[in-house]
Amino acid sequence: MKFFKTGIVKDMRFLNHNPGDFHPESPARLESIYRRLEMSDIAGVYQEIIPSYATKEEIVLIHTKEYISSIEATQGKEVVLDADTMTSPRSYETACLAVGGGINLIKAIFSEEIDNGFALIRPPGHHAEKDRAMGFCLFNNIAIAAKYALEQGWAKRVLIVDWDVHHGNGTQHAFYHTKDVLYFSIHQYPHYPMTGRMEEIGEEEGKGFTVNVPLSAGYGDKDYLYIFLHLLCPIARKFEPDLILVSAGFDPYLEDPLGGMQVTIHGFASMAYVLRELATELGHNRLALFLEGGYHLEGMARAVEAIVKVLLGETISLPDLLQYRPSQEVARVIKWHKDNGW
Numbered sequence: 001m002k003f004f005k006t007g008i009v010k011d012m013r014f015l016n017h018n019p020g021d022f023h024p025e026s027p028a029r030l031e032s033i034y035r036r037l038e039m040s041d042i043a044g045v046y047q048e049i050i051p052s053y054a055t056k057e058e059i060v061l062i063h064t065k066e067y068i069s070s071i072e073a074t075q076g077k078e079v080v081l082d083a084d085t086m087t088s089p090r091s092y093e094t095a096c097l098a099v100g101g102g103i104n105l106i107k108a109i110f111s112e113e114i115d116n117g118f119a120l121i122r123p124p125g126h127h128a129e130k131d132r133a134m135g136f137c138l139f140n141n142i143a144i145a146a147k148y149a150l151e152q153g154w155a156k157r158v159l160i161v162d163w164d165v166h167h168g169n170g171t172q173h174a175f176y177h178t179k180d181v182l183y184f185s186i187h188q189y190p191h192y193p194m195t196g197r198m199e200e201i202g203e204e205e206g207k208g209f210t211v212n213v214p215l216s217a218g219y220g221d222k223d224y225l226y227i228f229l230h231l232l233c234p235i236a237r238k239f240e241p242d243l244i245l246v247s248a249g250f251d252p253y254l255e256d257p258l259g260g261m262q263v264t265i266h267g268f269a270s271m272a273y274v275l276r277e278l279a280t281e282l283g284h285n286r287l288a289l290f291l292e293g294g295y296h297l298e299g300m301a302r303a304v305e306a307i308v309k310v311l312l313g314e315t316i317s318l319p320d321l322l323q324y325r326p327s328q329e330v331a332r333v334i335k336w337h338k339d340n341g342w
């Protein structure tokens, strides 16, 4: 077993954002994850990273000043921002803390305090556009962290892998015109937010640096891993990122109420293991996961625990893919991307 230094962003202040009693993106999500980690035999083995409130200068790396001010103006109020995104009185400060938690995780990685880590934060971020809240997301935590690492000169290239069951429209759009960030997403399609078609590959200098793998419902561990090993890893070896970020949503989990995929706890751990090995192969170990969606509380908490064990060094035996024949849909999307230059 290898050993890595792993940092976890974990803070009870993330429970202060509450979009409503019946909303799936509830404070209970993080309570469930935190409780699971505290009861686990790995409690205390990882390092806790204390989040700080991001400044407007940091948030403006991705969002417009006007949009930041509009979210700031919701302080003390309950405001409906879109059909499924609302604020509670402390949502703005909590969203700033989520951004700051992601940034502190990246800082700890580049100062070599830790090798890898997991930002267990909320509200989630990957649907947030530069000037619009969407899909439970206020500020795009992972996009801001990626841009921060580039702006600091710590990374020249950042790979963002998004395995949330929904397409990360906000992240895709933030980097659609740049070759410094490669956005790779596997998601259910057609499904919310209806972006993420295969043909969306980036524009201008960014052409080719967005890779979408839209899949119909029903796929599971072997399909995800097949795509990781046969499409994502070869692309990453060519791209040579200095940092791998993951929009880790747990809504592809087989019992998730909002998703239609079949990924198991072991499947999530396996994907994290492939990415950890990839980061090592790339010569730096730098891997940071950001919590996005995930609405089956127990399944998500167990998957997070399994992933933290992988981050700390546990080896996973991957499912045997030798006998596996991808579906026509999976084979077609892989071939399409290879024919298009990867």
Ligand SMILES: [Zn+2]
Pocket: 164, 165, 166, 249, 251, 292, 293, 294
């Ligand atoms: Zn999602």
